[in-house]
Amino acid sequence: MSSKKFSLLMFGLSKLKPTSARGVLRGAAGRSSYSWTAVCQQRSSGTRRAVSTSSTTVDPGEVKRFQSLSNKWWDEQGGFAALHAMNDLRVPFVRDNLLTVHSAHHPGKPLAGLRILDVGCGGGLLTEPLGRLGASMLGIDPVEESISVAQLHSSPDPDLCDQVSYQACTLEQLSDEGEKEQEEQSKAQFDAVVASEVVEHLADLETFAICCNHVLKPGGSLFITTINKTNLSFALAIVVAEQLLRIVPSGTHDWEKFISPVELECLLESNGFLVQSVQGMMYNPISGAWSWTNSTSINYALHAVKKSDGAEDSCTHSEFEPAASHS
Numbered sequence: 001m002s003s004k005k006f007s008l009l010m011f012g013l014s015k016l017k018p019t020s021a022r023g024v025l026r027g028a029a030g031r032s033s034y035s036w037t038a039v040c041q042q043r044s045s046g047t048r049r050a051v052s053t054s055s056t057t058v059d060p061g062e063v064k065r066f067q068s069l070s071n072k073w074w075d076e077q078g079g080f081a082a083l084h085a086m087n088d089l090r091v092p093f094v095r096d097n098l099l100t101v102h103s104a105h106h107p108g109k110p111l112a113g114l115r116i117l118d119v120g121c122g123g124g125l126l127t128e129p130l131g132r133l134g135a136s137m138l139g140i141d142p143v144e145e146s147i148s149v150a151q152l153h154s155s156p157d158p159d160l161c162d163q164v165s166y167q168a169c170t171l172e173q174l175s176d177e178g179e180k181e182q183e184e185q186s187k188a189q190f191d192a193v194v195a196s197e198v199v200e201h202l203a204d205l206e207t208f209a210i211c212c213n214h215v216l217k218p219g220g221s222l223f224i225t226t227i228n229k230t231n232l233s234f235a236l237a238i239v240v241a242e243q244l245l246r247i248v249p250s251g252t253h254d255w256e257k258f259i260s261p262v263e264l265e266c267l268l269e270s271n272g273f274l275v276q277s278v279q280g281m282m283y284n285p286i287s288g289a290w291s292w293t294n295s296t297s298i299n300y301a302l303h304a305v306k307k308s309d310g311a312e313d314s315c316t317h318s319e320f321e322p323a324a325s326h327s
């Protein structure tokens with residue numbers, strides 16, 4: 001390990017605070033600053049909140065970074081290898097949670113009849129397998145180059161051409177469009193939204209939560225996978241994965257934008273969702289495989305459902321009482 005990397009690791013480990021600490025959370029790249037307690041207290045009304053046109057989830061630096069990586073999506077041994085491997089967990093996680101609510105009627109196509117939005121779909125690594133399970137998929141991403149790659153990859157496959165479509169846009173643009181269309185017909189409503197390894201790249205998480213709520217049907221599911229904000233996630237997801245082993249392209253992650261499961265639950269529950277489950281995930285860099293774990297200290301998957309209209313928005317968790325176990 002070079003002395004620069006070693007001092008970065010030491011500096012990071014000694015400087016970072018445990019995630020349960022009360023205080024102001026400040027995003028380095030434009031994410032709104034807010035105190036956790038204030039997040040919980042500010043939003044108590046059950047009415048749909050409008051997203052101001054100035055609110056955006058887009059961090060231009062992130063868009064630039066993913067533009068430069070857009071030709072790498074389907075290289076299964078390349079910088080996105082860990083995302084390819086993550087399908088072993090996240091595809092069954094989405095499928096099985098949806099099947100607890102929607103019964104399957106088509107053999108081999110358990111998600112037939114369901115409309116799913118994949119936010120930040122990149123090259124379509126998760127969009128495609130969910131489409132193969134019968135879901136009608138819309139993948140969106142602000143990076144046009146990634147959307148072109150996703151379209152090019154899925155179009156020759158006869159199993160996918162009717163199931164999967166892609167659009168280069170943001171969630172807030174789609175939510176705005178849906179709002180207009182819903183006045184005439186209930187068109188832009190999804191049974192589920194997936195955002196896998198995306199929230200840690202956004203500029204504004206509250207806008208994301210509000211827009212997910214807008215595009216989902218009442219009772220619809222939101223699936224998120226992301227990285228916890230712990231000392232261990234700094235050491236493993238950034239220092240080891242990016243700088244030492246180079247499993248992930250250097251600079252992909254900014255620790256300041258990681259979020260703890262408790263904080264994410266609180267944000268979602270304050271924006272019209274009920275969190276159903278949070279499950280830890282672990283990546284083995286030697287085998288290249290993911291497995292479920294009780295610890296959410298590095299990676300985790302979350303499933304929430306949109307409350308029915310009129311239900312009160314509230315954060316039901318105190319900092320010391322998470323809905324699920326987090327370590």
Ligand SMILES: C[S@@+](CC[C@H](N)C(=O)[O-])C[C@H]1O[C@@H](n2cnc3c(N)ncnc32)[C@H](O)[C@@H]1O
Pocket residue numbers: 057058059062063066083119120121122123124125126140141142143146170171195196197198201202203
């Ligand atoms: C780590 S990749 C994950 C891609 C895909 N979800 C997967 O797991 O294969 C993060 C993705 O988020 C996208 N992204 C960045 N900012 C975004 C935003 N504001 N809204 C939606 N997607 C965004 C990036 O372009 C990139 O495709």
